[in-house]
Amino acid sequence: MNHSTRRIRPDVALAGTTRGHRARLVAGAVVALSTLLIAGCAQTGTSGADHKTVLKVYGWKGGDAEPANVKQINAAFEKANPDITLKYSFIPSAAYPQRVQSELLAGNAADVVMTDSAKVQDWGSSGYLENLSSQSWVSGVRKEIGPFIENKGKTYAMPMEIIGISMFANNTLLKQVGVTETPKTWPEFLDDLQKLKDAGITGLSLPNKGGWTGDATTNAIAATLVYTSHPTFDADFVKGKASFSAWKSSLQQLLDLQSKGFIDLKSELGVDEWSTGISDFQAGKSAFYLQGAWNQATFTKAGLDDSFIPWPASNKDNAKANLFVGTMLSVNAKTKVKTAAEKYVAFWSENKNASLYLQAESAVSPFTKGESPTGAATKEFVAAVNDGRYRILPSNTWLSAEGETTLQQQVQALWLGQQSIDQTVKNLDEKLKPTS
Amino acid sequence: MITRRPLVAVAFMAPAVALYLILVVYPLVQGLILSTTDSKIGNAADFVGLKNYAALANDSDVIRALGVTIAYAVVVVIAQNAVGLALARALFMRPRIRQLGSTLILLPTLMSAVMAAFVWNSLLAPDGAINALLKALGLGTLTHVWLGDPSTALWAIAVVNIWMFAGYSAAIFLAGYMNLPAELIDASSVDGASGWRRFTAVEWPLLAPATTVGVTLSLIGSLKVFELPFVMTNGGPAGSTTTLTMVIYVKIFGGGHGGFAYGATIAVLLLVIVVVFAGVTQALLRRREERI
Numbered sequence: 067m068n069h070s071t072r073r074i075r076p077d078v079a080l081a082g083t084t085r086g087h088r089a090r091l092v093a094g095a096v097v098a099l100s101t102l103l104i105a106g107c108a109q110t111g112t113s114g115a116d117h118k119t120v121l122k123v124y125g126w127k128g129g130d131a132e133p134a135n136v137k138q139i140n141a142a143f144e145k146a147n148p149d150i151t152l153k154y155s156f157i158p159s160a161a162y163p164q165r166v167q168s169e170l171l172a173g174n175a176a177d178v179v180m181t182d183s184a185k186v187q188d189w190g191s192s193g194y195l196e197n198l199s200s201q202s203w204v205s206g207v208r209k210e211i212g213p214f215i216e217n218k219g220k221t222y223a224m225p226m227e228i229i230g231i232s233m234f235a236n237n238t239l240l241k242q243v244g245v246t247e248t249p250k251t252w253p254e255f256l257d258d259l260q261k262l263k264d265a266g267i268t269g270l271s272l273p274n275k276g277g278w279t280g281d282a283t284t285n286a287i288a289a290t291l292v293y294t295s296h297p298t299f300d301a302d303f304v305k306g307k308a309s310f311s312a313w314k315s316s317l318q319q320l321l322d323l324q325s326k327g328f329i330d331l332k333s334e335l336g337v338d339e340w341s342t343g344i345s346d347f348q349a350g351k352s353a354f355y356l357q358g359a360w361n362q363a364t365f366t367k368a369g370l371d372d373s374f375i376p377w378p379a380s381n382k383d384n385a386k387a388n389l390f391v392g393t394m395l396s397v398n399a400k401t402k403v404k405t406a407a408e409k410y411v412a413f414w415s416e417n418k419n420a421s422l423y424l425q426a427e428s429a430v431s432p433f434t435k436g437e438s439p440t441g442a443a444t445k446e447f448v449a450a451v452n453d454g455r456y457r458i459l460p461s462n463t464w465l466s467a468e469g470e471t472t473l474q475q476q477v478q479a480l481w482l483g484q485q486s487i488d489q490t491v492k493n494l495d496e497k498l499k500p501t502s
Numbered sequence: 503m504i505t506r507r508p509l510v511a512v513a514f515m516a517p518a519v520a521l522y523l524i525l526v527v528y529p530l531v532q533g534l535i536l537s538t539t540d541s542k543i544g545n546a547a548d549f550v551g552l553k554n555y556a557a558l559a560n561d562s563d564v565i566r567a568l569g570v571t572i573a574y575a576v577v578v579v580i581a582q583n584a585v586g587l588a589l590a591r592a593l594f595m596r597p598r599i600r601q602l603g604s605t606l607i608l609l610p611t612l613m614s615a616v617m618a619a620f621v622w623n624s625l626l627a628p629d630g631a632i633n634a635l636l637k638a639l640g641l642g643t644l645t646h647v648w649l650g651d652p653s654t655a656l657w658a659i660a661v662v663n664i665w666m667f668a669g670y671s672a673a674i675f676l677a678g679y680m681n682l683p684a685e686l687i688d689a690s691s692v693d694g695a696s697g698w699r700r701f702t703a704v705e706w707p708l709l710a711p712a713t714t715v716g717v718t719l720s721l722i723g724s725l726k727v728f729e730l731p732f733v734m735t736n737g738g739p740a741g742s743t744t745t746l747t748m749v750i751y752v753k754i755f756g757g758g759h760g761g762f763a764y765g766a767t768i769a770v771l772l773l774v775i776v777v778v779f780a781g782v783t784q785a786l787l788r789r790r791e792e793r794i
Contacts (some may be wrong), residue, residue, distance in 0.1 A: 163755040276736035335650030468756035479740035
């Protein structure tokens, strides 16, 4: 027998101990393990050492790409609540549903989770979110935002923002062709695009590889062309009383831009809207571009002289702002620190805290008495909102994430010439109609 | 000993069986149960019987995605194994570079699919390196919006898949080559068989076990492809690269439409397809092995 195989290693010397010694070691190990388990359990809840409440929060804002002043607001919360230790985890939006939904199902998600209207519908109705209807901030929420944060009459989220998805204009490029004001009407827009084309400058870019820009642009145009004359379109469509045939002119407007030689829609399908589109616009590669207002902070930081404006879809100066009920905060129904979680959510609803976030996001307050910060770049857009000229994307009904995917594919098929506008609206009517 | 004491045999098997039941059978059964409910998320749901399965038959999105998935799998399985086989043969014939070569061709396989997708996204962009190279070579007419055209997008993704996993297939075939009886190879050389003739008459038949493994694994992998189309095209343009896994993802995590249970139903469909396709393929290839 090989002697070396019987050699006793110092780190596994347990075999050489006496029975009593071994029992003491086992008992010690059990105590140590128990302590570790208790410490682990204290990750959420009250920690033993300083009796502070540990509050875990998940969000897809607050990362390097979109800091959104989340760190500052969290620091202010901890300062105002010295008995609470905040553990904020940034989770990229692309990975957020997979991770958080799974954790909610397993019962170990954070105490406060960032949500949006689609998540409120699914997670709230299935009992994974706390009913926040009794919170004091609920009465201050703008009336039209109610359906986005509620399910069957119960409030499951505190809305953090209403944010624009609309057109950015590069003022520097416009000045190069003698345009000193951003377009307010369709003819003005066409005129600007012609001047840019004549000067050899790319007028408009709508990178649409993932489909998002096509759907967002169609919605931004429809905000004016559909909702000015038919403001209840979304509710009517859900009731089966409206058809997407009302959207024909909105879909046509983009095809018109192509036929006038201002854009090649097929080529735009090869450009990624997130990785390439944003950086290209920031680098001054086109004069007009469509994206979310949350990019304004990045553009400002990069020194870009730009304006964020409603899509000038109409012949009249009555363009509507295209708004989206963005991020929200909800409380995990299984939280053990409900009071602290509700306190955190309420903290974000206060003007002085929310305005930091809204400023960074270039967003509008969802509260009737909320302050909507205005910057030089966004003043025209915010003015339209303050003037009542806006439409809110129905992300809680037919434009849920799945509905949005349908719209994206249909618009891409139209841009490719695979189907006519008539066929597109027919498909939209059929695929987006309520299932129950 | 064990045959005389069956309880001992059961005791030895119990841990493995228990683990299999907990880790494989239980989730499968839960998935099946979920697919018979109207769950929006989790267990809060009502039993709806086979309603979700009935809906599958009339769901044009699912039928289209099934077609895309099968077409993708067929092309990837054939091309990936063909390239892998060619690489393996090249390495087998060149013993001096075999070790270094077999390491190098495995490098793309070691890369994460998401990273590979981002890299190829950039290469395949309209102003990316591939179009730039074509222009530099005087082949400007061949430049294309690779990922934005439905006629090329799926195959562009397939190329990335083949690029990633051809080395993996090559490693399998190379292992097969290394197990070929040297005397048979020598005898075929003495008989004057070389090149293509030796490959078709000697090597290819004797590589049957490696072919079975390579084809089965690549078939399973390509039927379940998700990361590449998700990152490279998001299923577009116009749904032309939407695979079954992407439909499952949208239904389960899409939100708002209560498609959680329906997503589970499509996942069951995918499971059945993978099991049937892989099972039939493996059975046919095993029969071929026996014939040889």
